[in-house]
Amino acid sequence: MRLGITAGMTGAHPTLDMELILEAERLGFSQVWTGESYSTDAVSPAAWILARTTKIKAGTGIMQMPARTPACAAMTVLSLQALSANRFLCGVGPSGPQVVEGWHGVAYGKPVQRTKEYIGIIRQILAREKPLEFHGDQYSIPYEGPDATGLGRPLRSIAHGDPNVPFYTASITPAGLRMAGEVADGNLPIFFSPDAPDVVTGPTLDGRRKVGKTMEGFDTAPFVRVRLGPDVAACRDAIRPELALYIGGMGARSKNFYNAMVSKMGFEAEARAVQDFYLDGKKNEAAAAVPDALIDAISLCGPVERVKDRLDAWKDAAKAGHVGTLIALGANVDALRVLAEAVL
16 A cells, blocks of 8 residues: 655645655655645646655646646646656546536536546547547537637647556546546545445446456545544544535535535435534534544544554555555644554
């Protein structure tokens, strides 16, 4: 099992903790992931990280597809590949309808089909087998709509990139997971339990089989919240508000992908209670309603020995082919060292 970290740039005055990233690289971590919602972007910090490191790979987890045309994303891949000796990992995804329509101001549309076409177009650009032509449900290149000038023509990338760049999604719905298995090289699930891995890897394997592949070489790389401390309850409490936000508030009552995923892990009633509290404006009650068992299932928290013991379940999941990389979310330097000692 490989290890990775996230590079958070959040809050009103975001910063990037390069000392943490450099320590992760020194310890042998293989990946660092940046992200974007409706604040800083994912590409700029990835470029900054790649410029200041020599071994660790940096990926966008994820670039929001509605913010960029597929060709723009391909140009990003070409640029960062060339500048980093191919250490860039391309993570793309649709985001959610609240961000897509409320921030980017475009229709949410068909996220699974859009992701398939988006990755397919980038792969075609990188392969350079012929000038770019693509006519799908979501994208048509060259553009031939009623307002087209008629001057567009197929173009081939001037730069020669590596067509084998790894593509990741951040899928959590069954349809999205099947799509990830079909067209991507890895996936970054925001929730994952080594005790119920088939919630993620079952649909992923279905997608792999559809294109004649197994899970061999596919990197399921879940985000795992890490909090070290002598008081288990205090560590859990540090994690609760974020989980309550996703389970309760990231989406409407009728359409919350995170709530649905937690329900599939065996916490249906608890997920409903968290959502009810959150949507009623009772955020503290929502956080308190996040069950200890869920936190323990998808996170690593508490004293060092407790975390090391729990890592055994993750190692077993990796040996069984369910996990490729554990991405430590919110880990400090001490936590990185504990993970490295126990895993690497």
